[in-house]
Amino acid sequence: MEVIQRQRRRRIGILVGMAILLIVATFIALNFGRYYLSLADVRQTFHLLLRGKAATIPREHYLVIANIRLPRLSANIFIGAALAVSGATFQALFENPMASPNILGVNHGASLGAALAIISYASNQVTILAAFVMGLLAVGLTFAVSRLFRMERTLALLLAGMVIGSLFQAALSYVKLIADVENALPEITYWLMGSFSSITWQRVNMILIPMLIGFVIIFGQAKALNLLTLGEEKAQTLGIHLRWTQGLLILAATLLTASSVAVTGMIGWVGLVVPHICRLIIGQDYRYLLPCSALFGAIFMVCIDTVARSWAQTEIPIGILTALIGAPIFFSLLIGGKGDGFNR
Amino acid sequence: MALTVKELSFRYSKQATLSNISFTIDSGQFVAFLGENGAGKTTLFKLLLGLLKAEHGSIYWQDLNLQTASPKAIAEQIAYVPQQSNGSFNHTVIDLVEMGHVSDKDPHQTEKALNYLTMLGIESLALRPFQALSGGQQQLVRIAQALMQDTPLILMDEPTANLDYGNQLKVLDQCRQLVQDGYTIIMTSHQPQDVLTFCDQALLLKDGQLLVHDTVERALTPERIEALYGVPVELKQVDEKSPQLVIPKLYQRRF
Numbered sequence: 001m002e003v004i005q006r007q008r009r010r011r012i013g014i015l016v017g018m019a020i021l022l023i024v025a026t027f028i029a030l031n032f033g034r035y036y037l038s039l040a041d042v043r044q045t046f047h048l049l050l051r052g053k054a055a056t057i058p059r060e061h062y063l064v065i066a067n068i069r070l071p072r073l074s075a076n077i078f079i080g081a082a083l084a085v086s087g088a089t090f091q092a093l094f095e096n097p098m099a100s101p102n103i104l105g106v107n108h109g110a111s112l113g114a115a116l117a118i119i120s121y122a123s124n125q126v127t128i129l130a131a132f133v134m135g136l137l138a139v140g141l142t143f144a145v146s147r148l149f150r151m152e153r154t155l156a157l158l159l160a161g162m163v164i165g166s167l168f169q170a171a172l173s174y175v176k177l178i179a180d181v182e183n184a185l186p187e188i189t190y191w192l193m194g195s196f197s198s199i200t201w202q203r204v205n206m207i208l209i210p211m212l213i214g215f216v217i218i219f220g221q222a223k224a225l226n227l228l229t230l231g232e233e234k235a236q237t238l239g240i241h242l243r244w245t246q247g248l249l250i251l252a253a254t255l256l257t258a259s260s261v262a263v264t265g266m267i268g269w270v271g272l273v274v275p276h277i278c279r280l281i282i283g284q285d286y287r288y289l290l291p292c293s294a295l296f297g298a299i300f301m302v303c304i305d306t307v308a309r310s311w312a313q314t315e316i317p318i319g320i321l322t323a324l325i326g327a328p329i330f331f332s333l334l335i336g337g338k339g340d341g342f343n344r
Numbered sequence: 345m346a347l348t349v350k351e352l353s354f355r356y357s358k359q360a361t362l363s364n365i366s367f368t369i370d371s372g373q374f375v376a377f378l379g380e381n382g383a384g385k386t387t388l389f390k391l392l393l394g395l396l397k398a399e400h401g402s403i404y405w406q407d408l409n410l411q412t413a414s415p416k417a418i419a420e421q422i423a424y425v426p427q428q429s430n431g432s433f434n435h436t437v438i439d440l441v442e443m444g445h446v447s448d449k450d451p452h453q454t455e456k457a458l459n460y461l462t463m464l465g466i467e468s469l470a471l472r473p474f475q476a477l478s479g480g481q482q483q484l485v486r487i488a489q490a491l492m493q494d495t496p497l498i499l500m501d502e503p504t505a506n507l508d509y510g511n512q513l514k515v516l517d518q519c520r521q522l523v524q525d526g527y528t529i530i531m532t533s534h535q536p537q538d539v540l541t542f543c544d545q546a547l548l549l550k551d552g553q554l555l556v557h558d559t560v561e562r563a564l565t566p567e568r569i570e571a572l573y574g575v576p577v578e579l580k581q582v583d584e585k586s587p588q589l590v591i592p593k594l595y596q597r598r599f
Contacts, residue, residue: 001454001455001458003470003471004438004454004458004470004471005454007471092433095432095433096432097432097433223443226435226439226443227443229433229435230440230443231426231428233390233393233395233424233426234424234426236393236394236395236415237393237395237415237418237419237422237423237424238419238443238444238446238493239415239416239418239419239420239446240415241414241415241416242415283435283436283439284433284434284435284436284439285435285439
C-alpha cells in the first residue's frame with residue numbers, strides 16, 4: 001500500500017516539477033529573440049506589467065515583450081499542449097500508441113482550406129477560419145465514410161481517414177499546381193511548413209475557446225480513455241457508452257488539432273513523440289498522462305520555437321525542426337527498447 | 345437471482361448464428377458453455393453482455409433487460425473476462441485492477457484492488473507492468489479486474505486458453521472458490537474434462553442450437569461429447585467421490 005501511494009505521489013511530484021519547468025522555460029525564452037533585451041530589462045518590464053504600470057515601461061521593450069514575445073509564447077504553450085493531448089487521445093481511441101493527431105485527416109483538410117484561401121487572396125483571418133473549418137470537415141467526412149464500411153469501428157475510421165486524407169492531399173496538389181507561382185505558391189508552401197511567426201494576441205484569442213472546450217472534454221474523460229486502451233469490447237463491458245464517448249473524444253481532439261493547425265500550419269511529430277516520452281516518465285494512466293503530455297508538449301514547443309526564431313538570421317519553419325528533433329528521439333527510443341508503452 | 349434467456353435468435357448475415365435458444369441459470373452456479381468453434385458460444389456471450397442486440401427473444405438478469413439496459417447498468421451486474429490480452433498499452437497491475445471499479449462511489453479503490461490481488465495471491469505484482477507477467481499471472485489480473493467490478497455474475501471467455509497445465513487448474517480452482525463465495529460464473533470451454541471436474545452445469549451448443557442444458561454429469565455423456573466434437577470417448581470414474589474422467593478412444597491406436 002505504501003509503495004503504491006509513494007508511486008502516486010511521485011507522479012504528482014513529476015507534474016509539479018514540469019509545471020515549474022514550463023514557467024522557467026517560458027521566462028528564459030522571453031529573453032531570446034532578434035531584438036536584444038537584457039535579463040534585467042525583461043525582469044523590470046514584467047515587474048511593471050504585473051503592477052499595472054505599463055505606461056512607465058520603455059515603449060520598445062513593451063512592444064517586444066507584450067505584443068510580440070508573450071503572444072507567441074502563449075501560442076507555443078497552448079498549441080504544444082493541444083497537439084500532445086490530442087495525440088494521446090487518438091492513441092487511446094485507436095488502441096494504438098502510434099496514432100497521431102492526423103489519423104483522421106484533419107491536417108490534410110486544414111491544409112486544403114488554407115491553400116484555397118491563399119489562392120483566393122483572402123485575409124489572414126479568413127485563411128485561419130478556412131483551415132479550421134476544412135479540418136473539421138475532413139474529419140466529419142472520415143466519420144461519415146467509415147460508417148459505410150462493415151468492420152470494426154476503429155479500423156473503419158483508420159481506413160476512412162486514409163481515403164479522405166489522400167483525396168484532400170490530391171486536391172491540395174491541384175491547388176498548388178494552379179496557384180500563382182510568384183505569390184500564392186510560396187505562401188502555401190511556407191504555410192505547410194508550419195510557423196509561429198505571424199502570431200498576434202488576436203489569433204491567440206481566436207483559438208482560445210475551441211481549445212478550452214477540447215481540453216475540458218478530454219481531461220474530463222481521462223478515466224474513459226484509460227478504459228478505451230483495454231479495447232472497445234472490454235471498455236463497453238466496464239460501462240462505457242462506446243459510440244457516444246468515442247464521438248465526443250474525436251470531436252474534442254479534432255477541435256484541438258484543427259485550431260492548432262489553423263493558426264500555425266503543419267507541425268508534425270509533437271502529437272506522436274510527446275505522449276510517448278511521457279509514458280516513459282509517468283506511466284500509462286491517462287489521469288496523469290494527459291496533464292503530463294500537456295505540460296511536456298508546452299515545454300517542448302516553447303524550447304523548439306525559441307530555437308526556430310533565434311538560431312539563424314531568417315526564421316526556421318518549426319515543422320522542419322519538430323521533425324528534425326522528433327524523428328531521432330523516436331528512433332532512439334525504439335532502438336533502446338524503451339518502448340515500455342507498447343511491448344508487442 | 346437468475347439469468348433467463350427466452351427464444352433467443354441472432355444472425356450475423358444470412359446464416360443463423362443462434363436459433364431459438366432458451367435456458368435459465370440460477371445464481372451461485374459454475375456453468376460452462378461447450379461447443380466446437382463457430383457453434384455460437386462467443387456470440388451468446390456478446391448478447392448476454394449487451395454488446396450485440398438479438399434479432400428475436402429476450403435476455404434478463406433478474407429484472408434487468410440486457411437487450412435495452414445501458415452499458416453502465418449492465419457493467420454493475422455482469423463482469424467480463426476476455427480471452428485476449430489487455431490491449432497494447434502496458435499499464436501496471438494495480439492500475440488495471442482499479443480500472444475495474446465502475447461505480448462512482450467508494451474512494452478506497454486502491455485498498456480494495458490490493459485486497460483482491462492478495463486474495464488471488466499476486467499482491468507482490470501490484471506495480472509490475474502487465475506485459476512483463478506470465479500468461480497465468482495475466483489471467484489472474486484479469487480476474488481481479490473483473491472482481492473489482494463487484495458484480496454477482498462473471499462471464500469468462502475460455503479462461504484457461506494459452507495457459508500451462510498447472511495454471512489452467514489453478515485458475516479453475518480459483519473460479520470454483522469464487523462460486524463458493526457466492527458468485528455466479530459462466531465460462532466457455534473446450535475441455536470436457538475441466539467442465540466435469542469443476543463446473544455444476546453445462547450448456548452444449550451445436551450449429552447455433554442448444555443441444556442440452558443440464559448438470560455436467562447428465563449433460564456430458566460419451567454420446568453427446570462425440571456428437572459435439574466428432575471424437576469417440578468413454579467416461580470412467582475412479583471412485584464415488586472423483587469426477588468422471590474423459591478418455592478418448594483414440595488410445596486404442598497405442599495400447
